[in-house]
Amino acid sequence: xATNAVSMRNSLSEAWLSLRFxxxxxxxxxxxxILVALAVLLPLFPLISRPxxxxxxxxxxxxxxxxxxxxxxxxxxxxxxxxxxxxxxxLLLFPTPQNRSSIFAGKYLAALACTFLVVALWYIVLTxxxxxxxxxxxxxxxMWKSFMTAMLFSSAAVGVAFFVSSVLKRSISATIxxxxxxxxIMPIAVMIMTLLESExxxxxxxxxxxxxxxxxxxxxxxxxPHGDIVQQFTPKLGTGIAVMATYAVACLAAxxxxxxxxxx
Amino acid sequence: xxxxxxTENLARTYGKTFKALDGVSLQIKKGxxxxxxxxxxxxxxxxxxxxxxxxxPTSGHAYVNGLDVAAKxxxxxxxxxxxxxxxxxxxxxxxxxxxxxxxxxxxxRRDVIxxxxxxxxxxxxxxxxxxxxxxxxxxxxxxxxxxxxxxxHKPDILILDEPVLGLDPKGxxxxxxxxxxxxxxxxxxxxxxxxxxxxxEVCDSVVFLDRGKVVSTDSVEGIGxxxxxxxxxxxxxxxxxxxDVERVKSIGLVKNVDVKNGTARLHYDGKxxxxxxxxxxxxxxxxxxxxxxxxxxxxxxYYVSVMSDEKGVN
Numbered sequence: 001x002a003t004n005a006v007s008m009r010n011s012l013s014e015a016w017l018s019l020r021f022x023x024x025x026x027x028x029x030x031x032x033x034i035l036v037a038l039a040v041l042l043p044l045f046p047l048i049s050r051p052x053x054x055x056x057x058x059x060x061x062x063x064x065x066x067x068x069x070x071x072x073x074x075x076x077x078x079x080x081x082x083x084x085x086x087x088x089x090x091l092l093l094f095p096t097p098q099n100r101s102s103i104f105a106g107k108y109l110a111a112l113a114c115t116f117l118v119v120a121l122w123y124i125v126l127t128x129x130x131x132x133x134x135x136x137x138x139x140x141x142x143m144w145k146s147f148m149t150a151m152l153f154s155s156a157a158v159g160v161a162f163f164v165s166s167v168l169k170r171s172i173s174a175t176i177x178x179x180x181x182x183x184x185i186m187p188i189a190v191m192i193m194t195l196l197e198s199e200x201x202x203x204x205x206x207x208x209x210x211x212x213x214x215x216x217x218x219x220x221x222x223x224x225p226h227g228d229i230v231q232q233f234t235p236k237l238g239t240g241i242a243v244m245a246t247y248a249v250a251c252l253a254a255x256x257x258x259x260x261x262x263x264x
Numbered sequence: 265x266x267x268x269x270x271t272e273n274l275a276r277t278y279g280k281t282f283k284a285l286d287g288v289s290l291q292i293k294k295g296x297x298x299x300x301x302x303x304x305x306x307x308x309x310x311x312x313x314x315x316x317x318x319x320x321p322t323s324g325h326a327y328v329n330g331l332d333v334a335a336k337x338x339x340x341x342x343x344x345x346x347x348x349x350x351x352x353x354x355x356x357x358x359x360x361x362x363x364x365x366x367x368x369x370x371x372x373r374r375d376v377i378x379x380x381x382x383x384x385x386x387x388x389x390x391x392x393x394x395x396x397x398x399x400x401x402x403x404x405x406x407x408x409x410x411x412x413x414x415x416x417h418k419p420d421i422l423i424l425d426e427p428v429l430g431l432d433p434k435g436x437x438x439x440x441x442x443x444x445x446x447x448x449x450x451x452x453x454x455x456x457x458x459x460x461x462x463x464x465e466v467c468d469s470v471v472f473l474d475r476g477k478v479v480s481t482d483s484v485e486g487i488g489x490x491x492x493x494x495x496x497x498x499x500x501x502x503x504x505x506x507x508d509v510e511r512v513k514s515i516g517l518v519k520n521v522d523v524k525n526g527t528a529r530l531h532y533d534g535k536x537x538x539x540x541x542x543x544x545x546x547x548x549x550x551x552x553x554x555x556x557x558x559x560x561x562x563x564x565x566y567y568v569s570v571m572s573d574e575k576g577v578n
Contacts, residue, residue: 010338014369030358032570088352095316096369097342126522263319 012100018106022080023113029076032114038068043129054134059217062146063128065119065210067183067186069154072118074178076111077161078170081105081259086171090264100260104135108162108252115154121148135251145214152244153208157182159251166258199233204231204247239252266330268294268421268452269315274324276310284310286476287324292454297447299463300456302473303571308456309471312425314456324452328421341369345414346423349380350407350430350558354430355399357410362398363416373403377416385410388442403489404435411442421452427544428462440465460567473568480570487566494534496542497561499553500526508551515545529559 026032046061057108081104084090094100123143130139140146161178168174186205193200213234270290276285284309292298300308312327313319317337326333331340354362362380367377387390388408393401398409408426415420424443428436443466447453457463462469464484472480503526504512512528514519517538521530534539543556 017365017368024361024365025354028354030359046414070533089354091348091351092353092366092410094318095341095344095346096366097349098369099338140429241494264313 011099011102015109017098018103018107018114019110020156022107022110026076026110026114027213028030030198032117035068035072035075035114035118036121038071038126042068043125045071046131047133048133048171054130054138055215056136058126058130058140058143058146059212059215061122061129062212062215065122065150065211066153066199066205067195068122069115069150069157069208070182072115072180073111073154073161074175074180075155077108077158078165078175080107080111080264081165081255082168082174083165083171085262085264086169089105101256104256104259108158108256111162112158115158116147116151119147119150123150136234139217140186140215142215146211148216149208149210149244150158151169151213152206152248156204156207156244156247156251159248163251163258166255166262177237194232197232201235201239202243204244207243208237210237210240251260257260266294266536267291267327269454269462270330271311271315271329271354272325272327274311274314276307276314276324277322278321283312283476285321288473288476288478290471290478292452294382294452295450295467297443297453297455297467299460299461299467300473301460301470301567302456302458306458306473308458308473308477309425310476311409311421312346312348312456313456315347315423316344318348327576342417343420344423345417345419346388346425347407347410347414347427348423348425350426351410351460353398353401353406354410356397356398358395359390359412360394362409363413363444366413366416366523372417375392380410380418381414384416387415388412389438404431404438405438407431407435411439415446417427418452421454422446424453424455426457426459436462447480456546462566472567474571480553494531496530496532497537497555498528498530498546499554499556500528502526504528511549512546512551514543515547517542528552 023032042064043061045064046057051057051060079086084093093103125147127139127143156176160182161174164177164181165171165174166175182205186203189202190203190206193203214237269290270288271288272288274285275283276287277283279492288307288311290311300311302308309321314321315328317331317340320334325377328340329343333340363381363384366379366427367380372380373543380435381394382391385394388411390405390408398406401409410422411427414424427439427443431439443453443455447466452464455463455467460470464487468480468485469483470487471478472517500508505522509521509523510529512518517532518530518532522529522531530542532542539558543553546553546556
């Protein structure tokens, strides 16, 4: 019992060390700086064509946040596992008195923390903008729900990136595949299923529409030669949360299982 | 006796048939400097990766200070410093940042880490580069930085895998000097190389590995004795005539003669007294001897002779 407690304390301490080291690396590689700059600047774009209401303003801004979440997940977690093997830094990192699972847990948490920071900054800028433009009382009451949903989607996206990084050998392949999966393959699957009148409830990018729909805005697909609007499905809050949480947990668990067994 | 490093029938198979290691048993005493020599693909790096917990053996056990590496990696790896192959470094970090992290991994206090960083960088002659990004370092500097990381926590055991690979002669001499220093400080050093000449310079004993099996183990002193001096090179004042060569061949102790210009290589039984007798007889034959020197079998020849022996001694 006491041995288990010591082992757990050691593992937590190692994961914390790994997390801090990863954050230092993200800072030094300027990735964090770039993503933070994007999180501050991108919410300013809706100012170009200012909508009539605060809800529409927030909705139009948050339409883009899932793109930034995917970029952030790919940048911070895309090379978290395969990068160590590809660049042979694993030969420095692993022959040390720490569990690999702790090292990778730290890496995952660092990627998650950076993505959360980016998302939080976006919402802070958006809230300030909305308050300044429409009045502080006009800030949508459901904004916090949207924020929590964005955090959950961040966990799922980072989980997917971590899993891909565990499976592939090259960082660049992992980063590109994360983009392809979350920004092309899944959205195309959603579109096809929508056209087939089948709700794509199990696709995580479909669930991410909750980020805007919880505000009371709609998620729409412009289709056809005249840009007709196809809008048949809106993700249900409970189902969407469950799907995103499942992706986050399943991808992390599978990625971790593969990562700790990975060899040169 | 508790060994610093011990392996029992270590085996590692890749796929269904390829045996990278086939029952390797090693026993390395504390404070010894042991060379691990074999051709490329012999299984040296595989052994080292198992010893450092990077990969698991298919069967057998690897112990470090009596601790099974696979069963208790955290405890076993605490006393090891390792330089494996050509490790990558985080080129956007400075040695100070990188070594600070590894110091914390080994549970060192902040003030101790700072002191050890200075000491180790001084030792590997990188003191002026502590706060410069590793991306601008040369190959030799990166290797020395990796060694600094390996010795940061003052390990009992240092495992070095091909530490001079890709280095220029100056870099090789520097690394050799460091290994001698670690050895003089009582560290156990396990040094793998495909160059026997490299390990013979710094090691007490050598384990020869070929195709995943230990084929021979010997002390460097023993290797020296085995490399019998069976040839003497004799330089004459004038080139030898055909008749002179026949006279040399007539010396009973000489088995064969190779002549080139004014130099002859005389093959004999290798005994020192025979060498003395041959010199006396040459002088008595009125051949003007300028120099007379025994010639040893090269390390490479010895290496080839050991590696061609497939008996195995596990």
